[in-house]
Amino acid sequence: MRDKIIEEILKFGNDVYIDEPMKCHVSFRIGGPVSAFVVSPSIEIFIKTFSFLKEIREVKVLGNGTNVLPKDSKMDFFILSTNRLNKIEILEDKIICESGLNLKSLCNITAKNGIAGFENLYGIPGSVGGAVYMNAGAYGSEIADLVLYVEAYDGNKIVRFNVNELKFSYRNSLFREEKDLIILRVAFKKFNDEPDLILEKMREIILKRVEKQPLEFPSAGSVFKRPRKDFYVGSAIEKAGLKGFKIGGAKVSEKHAGFIINYNNATYDDVVNLIKYIKEKIYENYKINLETEIEIW
Ligand SMILES: Cc1cc2nc3c(=O)[nH]c(=O)nc-3n(C[C@H](O)[C@H](O)[C@H](O)COP(=O)(O)OP(=O)(O)OC[C@H]3O[C@@H](n4cnc5c(N)ncnc54)[C@H](O)[C@@H]3O)c2cc1C
Incomplete structure (x- = not known):
């Protein structure tokens, strides 16, 4: 049965790693093999794969794996990774990025483009999706402060949630309650500032992290x-x-x-x-x- 499923999702265009050790994909470096670790190359294929898998197998979405602790024993579920969903668009009035984009890349790109607001999040090692899921924050800022809206997949269709519908609170969001909603894209507010000032703030934040964190x-x-x-x-x-x-x-x-x-x-x-x-x-x-x-x- 598993081989048939894998054959099908390979046809969609995914990369699939069978019995893949989770310790290779989480920052804790702990975790035994999952049935299959699936990496989709685009949002369209990600949606198709998720829709197909959720009917037949337990499937969990993984961003950068910096906030999870998996078991050491064999885990009988599929992982769908957002790792390759990392497109970003900078528009006149907002930034739209895919959920697998690294927060570090987002901070670097916005800084270079003179877009402020992300400085305090620099150094959080997660993906945009993982950060929205748990409303990541540091040094008095939270990702919720910057979000305009999120496009999520509910298993049937893509739904847009405005920030006031996302139930953001301390390290919490709608997505932590409703596990069937998968974050696909996030739109962020755009505040302009001098790139040098932004980069200077980011440097200060990284120094604090290196000093205080192991x-x-x-x-x-x-x-x-x-x-x-x-x-x-x-x-x-x-x-x-x-x-x-x-x-x-x-x-x-x-x-x-x-x-x-x-x-x-x-x-x-x-x-x-x-x-x-x-x-x-x-x-x-x-x-x-x-x-x-x-x-x-
Ligand atoms: C050294 C270190 C420092 C850290 N510092 C901070 C900090 O300062 N502040 C802070 O808030 N956190 C911090 N973290 C924790 C972590 O980086 C954040 O929680 C981050 O937002 C997790 O993102 P991720 O992509 O790694 O999520 P993952 O670990 O991959 O996933 C976490 C949860 O989010 C869900 N998820 C991921 N992507 C999606 C998606 N697209 N749709 C739906 N659900 C999704 C997963 O299913 C899982 O349940 C730190 C971690 C480390 C290792």
């Missing part, structure tokens, strides 16, 4: 959501004495206690057990139930 190790960024505006999870984990605490190959980063790093061939269980342990400690100390920002598959 970028030398595989991770998925901050593991937990901030439960309240005034509650800093990294500081709370540090105060609970957990900086550097390890389970197997997973460790609470010494540089930023909000990050769990894969410092030595960590397994899925190492990370999940460390998350559980941190949650228990934070509950003991603060009576707060932490929620994960990362998606555990």
Whole structure:
């Protein structure tokens, strides 16, 4: 059965990798084989493939894989990657880009064109789709501040959602609730400024990230959501004495206690057990139930 499905989606023009290890596609560098890892070369083929697959198999969409933790064991689903959906159009009054475009490329392109607003997002390693899905943000900005509308596929047709329909809130959006909606294109507002000023701001942001974040190790960024505006999870984990605490190959980063790093061939269980342990400690100390920002598959 799987071979027949693969034969069909190859005919659509996809690249297909069978039993592909997820550790090669996620920033945590953890994850066993998925039934098939499918890369579509265009939005049209992506839609056709998604429509075909969703009727017969479980299918998950993956952007840059910087916010997910997959299992080590064999996973019986198909991955549809947005990696090659990366066209961008700069129009008079807006920017429209495909959901697989890297945020880093978006920031570089907008800066070079004298378009401001994206500076604080520079260095978030996700795709545009992944960033909209979880309303990624940093240094006081969120992607929601810049979105005009999103074109999504609902399994039957392409639907346009204006920003006020996207239910953006802290690390959340409509797409986190409605898993059947797939982000295809995002239109962003356009604010003009001097390219040199924009690039200077971006440089400052990258320096802050390099100084504060353990970028030398595989991770998925901050593991937990901030439960309240005034509650800093990294500081709370540090105060609970957990900086550097390890389970197997997973460790609470010494540089930023909000990050769990894969410092030595960590397994899925190492990370999940460390998350559980941190949650228990934070509950003991603060009576707060932490929620994960990362998606555990
Ligand atoms: C070193 C590091 C630093 C980070 N810093 C930050 C930060 O400062 N701020 C921040 O907010 N995050 C940060 N992150 C987390 C992560 O980069 C962001 O959450 C990013 O937006 C995830 O995008 P992605 O493409 O990698 O998503 P993925 O990990 O590929 O996917 C995450 C979820 O989004 C869904 N998804 C992806 N694309 C689509 C689509 N087109 N349609 C529908 N659903 C989709 C997936 O199905 C999955 O459920 C950091 C991560 C790392 C590793």
